[in-house]
Amino acid sequence: EEDADDLVRDFQDEYQGQYNDEEDFAYEIIEECYELPDFAKTYFDYEKFARDLFMCDYWFDDGFVFRAA
Template sequence: METKVLSEAKVYVGTYGKYNNGSLSGAWLDLSDYSGKEEFYEACRELHKDEEDAEYMFQDYENIPEVLISESWISENFFSLRDAVEDLDDTEQEAFFVWCNYKSHDLSEEDADYLIRDFRDEYRGQYDDEEDFAYEIIEECYDLPEFAKTYFDYEKFARDLFMCDYWFDDGFVFRAA
């Protein structure tokens, strides 16, 4: 899943009526301007008030996972998810989408707050590789003398850590749940 910055999500909103008459008339709407789906649809109605009973067509979009939008639909969960990831920094947001993809979470259906809670529980940080994480574990958890660290097999220790307890994807480490 490509990384998305949900706070920068935008949608180009036209209508099927205009499209069928050869017009791509519409506008980009910045979803950060709306607190929820109803407020967003109110802006769509205002934008296309020249059309009676307009059927909105989302002709293009940016920074929205495909599972949360289609040509004629936007998930209610988009707004909840956008608000839930607001407290995550850019690296954590990237890790969140890696985690969601790896775990096959359905962003359109699952409760955003629970997703964030579970992500925070499993996320361990960004590392160059599994061995880099193993170095940190040794430093934090074991009081090895310097001479012992030169003999320690970090590669094998990392292999053992990632057999069951952790997983690594795209530079991020997560606790296996």
């Protein structure tokens, strides 16, 4: 059985931040995790990348992004 400390810890582990939409989050992931040259970023499909991220790994609710547990 989870206690309050476990719930807070789970929230802190899963909470990723607040974003305008799923694509905004995907853009930040690309900026932070990948070293794409500027010219390549103009060709990158952030919408499709976001769709893939939110299929299983993350969920979005009212501007908040969480990592799927």
